[in-house]
Amino acid sequence: MVETATGGDARPAGEFKRDSNYITTRITADGRDGYPVEAGRYRLVVSRACPWANRAIIVRRLLGLEDALSMGVCGPTHDKRSWTFDLDPGGRDPVLGIERIQDAYFARFPGYERGITVPALVDVPSGQVVTNDYAQITLDLSTEWRAHHRPGAPDLYPERLRDEIDDVNRVVFADVNNGVYRCGFAGTQEAYEAAYRRLFDRLDWLATRLERQRYLVGDTITEADVRLFTTLVRFDAVYHNHFRCNRSKLTEMPVLWAYARDLFQTPGFGDTIDFDHIKRHYYEMHRDINPSGIVPVGPDLAGWLSPHRREALGGRPFGAGTPPQPPKPDETVSAEHTPAGWASRR
Template structure:
C-alpha cells in the first residue's frame, strides 16, 4: 500500500531514491540498448508510468520494449501481477515487481515504484528513474524508433524543456500529491496555492501557443498531460485541489483535449484503473473505499479548437499508426494477459 512520508511541518516528501542505472546505446552503464531484452513495468493508474507509455507509443518502440501492466490495487508487497493468468507476469514469471528489485538489490527495503525497466534474461530491475527513462527512450533508442518518430527532446530546445519540466514537476506533478497528502493546514495551503499559481501561469502561456516549448509536442507536454488527465477524476476531490476543475480552466482544458485527441495520448488513458487505484489504495484519505462514478468523460472528445494556434504536433515526423483495439478505450480491458504491443 502507499507509504506517505512527511517532514516536520506536515508537508509530503517524495522519495528521491532511485535505482538509476541507464540503458544506453553504448552500454556505458552496463546495460546496452537491445530490442526485446527489457520489459517496461507500469501501472495504468500512475502518472509517472503513463509518461513512459506515451513516449514508447509516440516513438514506435512497442516491438523493441515490451510492457507489463500491474494491478492498480496494491497489497502490502506493492505492485502485483494479479491481472495476468496465475497471477504471474507471463514474460518475467514473477508475482510481484518487488521480486525484480530484490534480484537487483538483495535486501532492498525502499519503495517499489513504477515505471520500472526489468532485464528479462536476469529478471533484475535495471532502473526506476522515471524522469530519465523517457529521456533515454527519446535519445538512446533512436536506432529502433519507427520511421517518422517525432523528436520529443530536440537538442536545441533541451534547456527550455528542462526548465519547464522542472517547474511542472515542482508545482504541478508533485504539488497535487503535496496537497493531497499534507498533514497540516499550512502544508496543504502552501501546496494548494503553488499548484494553482502555476496552473494560472501555464494557462497564460498556452493561451497563445499550442504547445509548451516550440511548435511541436515535446517531453514537457507529456509531463504536464499525465497530471491534467487525472485532475478532475482524482486530484480535484480526492486530493482537495478544488479551487477549480480542469473543465473550469478553459485554456488548460482545451490544451488537454487537444493532446487527448492525439494518437499516443488519449489511447493510453485508463480512467477505470486511475480511479480504482487512488480511491481504493489511499485508505487514509478515503477509508470507506468508495470509488466515484463520475466525472462524465464525454467532454474529452469535444472539439478543442487549438488547431487555430498553428503548430505541428509531430514536427517533421508523423503520428503513430492508429490502434483499432485501443481507440476510444485507452488500455481499458486489455490490461492482461493480452500483450499491449
C-alpha cells in the same frame, strides 16, 4: 508514514516529501552502465493508474518502440509489498514469470528497502530491475533508443530546446506534478494551503503561457507536454476532490482544458488512459484520505472528445513526422474505461 505508490510519504507534522532515491542505472546506446540498448532484452513494467508510469507508456507509443521494448501492466491496486501482475492469467507476468515487480528488485538487490515503484525497466534474461528512475527513463527512450524508433517518430527532446524543456519540466514537477500530492498528503493546514496556492499559481502561469501557443515548448509536442498531460488528465477524476485541489476543475480552466483535450485526442495520448484504473488506484489505495474505499462514479468523461480548436494556434503535433499506429490489441485500453465507453453507458 503512509507509503504511496510513487515513492513518497505523508508526514502528519507537515509537508509531503517525495522519496527521490531511485535506481539511477541507465540503458544506453553505448552500454556504459552495463546495459546496452538491445531490442527485446528489456521489459517496461507500468501501471496505467500511475502518472509517472503513464509518461513512459506515452513516450513508448509516440516513438513506436512496442516491438523493441515489451510492456508488462500491473493492476491498479497493490498491497504494502508491491505492485502485482493480477491482470495476467495466473497472476504472473507472461514474460518475466513473476507475480510482483518486487521480485525483479530483489533479484538485483536482495533486501531492497526503498520504494518498489513503477515504471521500472527489467532485464529479461537476468530477471533483474535495471532502473526505476522515471524522469530519466523517458529521456533515454528519446535519445538512447533512436535506432529503434519508428519511421516518422517525433523528436520529443530536441537538442536545441532542451534547456527550455528542462526549465519548464522543473517548475511543472515541483508545483504541479508533485504539487497535487503535496496538497493531498499535507499533514497540516498550513502545509496544505501553501501547496494549494503554489499549485494554482503555476496552473495560472501555464494557462497564460498556452493561451497563444499550442504546446509548452516550440511548435511540436515535446517531453514537457507529456509530463504535464499525465497530471491534467487525472485532475478532475482524482485530484480536484480526492486531493482537495478544488479551486477549479480542469473543465473550468478554459485554456488548460482545451490544451488537455488537444493532447488527449492526439494518437499516443488519450489511447493510453484508463480512467477506471486511475480512479480505483487513488480512491481504493489511499484509505487515510478515503477510509471507505468507495470509488466515485463520475465525472462525466464525454467532454474529452469535444472539439478543442487549438489547431488555430498553429503548430504540428509530430513536426515533420507522423502519428503512431493504433495500439496493439493486447495493449488497448478497455472501451468501458474510456470516454467513448462512458458516453455509450449514459
